[in-house]
Amino acid sequence: MRLQAKFALYNILTKIAIILSVYILFELTVERVAYNHLDARILQKKELIMSKLSSKSISEYISEQDTDFASYNILKEEYILLKVIPPVKEQTTVGNFSDEQRIIENQTSNYRILTYDFDFQGQQYQLEIGESLASIKQFQTSLRTYTTIVLCVAVLLSLLTDFLFTGFLLRPLSSIINKRLENVNDPSHFNYEMIKTSTTDFQHLDNQLKDMLKRISHSFFTQKEFIANVSHELLTPISILKTRFENLLNEEDINEEMQNQIYSSLNTLHWLKNIVNSLLLISKIENEQFEQNEEIDLDKLLEKIYEDVEHRLEEKSIRVQLNLQHQYHFYGNASLIRTMLFNVITNAIKYNKQEGTITITDDFENGHYQLTISDTGIGIDPKKLKVIFNRFEKLDSTSENSHGLGLSIVQSVANFHKIKIDINSVSQVGTSFIFHFPS
Structure with a gap:
């Protein structure tokens, strides 16, 4: 896993831990916050009512025949009750809060009630302001939704800023890896350019x-x-x-x-x-002591190689199928390319079966010219496929005529011309060398 991805994963996990902690804290405190909010709202209504009572005669609310005055909204979510009571010795300046049930028009509901006793023009009165506890649930739901949205937005923004910042912070490390370590085939292409970083x-x-x-x-x-x-x-x-x-x-x-x-x-x-x-x-x-300024026609080059190995083909009665569909030309070193293809073809002859076949085909894949040389030989041991291009590594350890440098030369020439080589081999079925030429 890349370092930036690890940083991002760490940030995600820490943000999840923070969200869970905040959510647990929210669940523990939101009800108390909701009650405080509701109590504050009821107190505001009380202050408003008391200010109006001080400016008008209370007889407008309570007639001489009636001892109570009640007012409630159509949804029964809140009510106000004002009644005459006997004189009391102790009065609170704020009032008392309680959770009680009230029956209003034959409908029972739970209310948060403020009970407040006061004197007005020598008469003792009691004011009740009740608000349905259903509003508590509504407030909790609203607060929970709002808090969740805020937390999610904050987490997403923090993740985005963390990802961008870690990307900016680790950019010099990516430059060091790309310029110093990746895509370097040999020390002659090492890059010693200074990496700009303040870290x-x-x-x-x-x-x-x-x-x-x-x-x-x-x-x-x-x-x-x-x-x-x-x-x-x-x-x-x-x-x-x-x-x-x-x-x-x-x-x-x-x-x-x-x-x-x-x-x-x-x-x-x-x-x-x-x-x-x-x-x-x-x-x-x-050491790049060769020039790459010759125009090479692969079709003609392969025909010349065929003429050079024709006598060896006749010795084993091997048939060559040269099926080239494209006239491919490129610039390189003709002598080296000939040596590369000659070594592969001679191996295809050497390790082929009696009366076997060598097939040479070409194609274009993703804009790259592709040349394939296949044989019907004994194949290559899968264990040796990984070390086949190593120097002095022989395909057949019993062979006395091989010095194990032919395929090393093939790879050196291919690297010199930036040609990629793939090998497919099946035991007792045959081997295919696929050359991917640069575009």
Whole structure:
């Protein structure tokens, strides 16, 4: 999981924990808040009524024949009751709140009631202001809905800002990964450009990575230079030994056993020379010592390779089906491309069955030219598919004529031309090499 995704997951979990905590706290306190709100509203009504009573005669509300005056709305949600009571010794300045049931027009409802006793013009009165407790539920529902909406909006905004901020914060890390580590096939393409960041940790990481890449690059080029120099220097003693053995064969007094030993030594030198030349070729390719300015016609190139291997095809009665539908041209190094395709085709011949088939087809896929070379051979062991391009890795360990560098050359040439290679192989059915050329 990416670091930014982990930050986002952490933020989501913490926000969920906060929401749950707030919700639990809300459930514990919302009823008390609702009662306080309702009590405050009833007190406001009481103050309003008392202010009107002080400005008008109370006889307008209570006649001499009646001792009570009641007023309630049509929905029975609230009522006001004013009645004459006997004198009381103790009076509160605010009144008393209680939850009681009242029957209004034969309908029983639960009310929050404020009972307030007061004197007016020498007479004792009692004022009751009741409001239905159903409003408490309505208030709770409204408050719960409002709170939920506010919390959700706040969480979404905080998640968005957290995601954007972590993205901005981690952007230098993504740049370090992309420029330093990804899409780097060899040290010659290492990028040492400074990464812009104000984060000290990222600066330290970038500097350490650059130092490490420089050491890797130095070791890599030193190793390649060593291999190239050693390979080049080995050619001279090999040539000298080859000449001496050939001169010994011209001696008249040499016996047959000695001739056989000399021929065997010459074969060994030839095998050693091929290895050295292959290592030199790989080294030159990796050092980019070849030009890529030749226009290559794959159709004609494959026809020339077919002519070169025709005698080997006849030895095993192998049939070649060259089914190219497109005239594909590209710029590269013709000699290297020929070597790449030649090595694959010779392997298709070498590991093919008697009277087998080699099929060469082409196609375009997602704008890329695709060349496929398939055979009906013995196939490749699945364990070896992962290491097939390693140097000195042989497809057949019992083969004495292979030095295990042919497919290494194929991969080096493909990388040099930015060609991707896929391999499909089924044991005793055959192998297909698919070359994906750059657009």
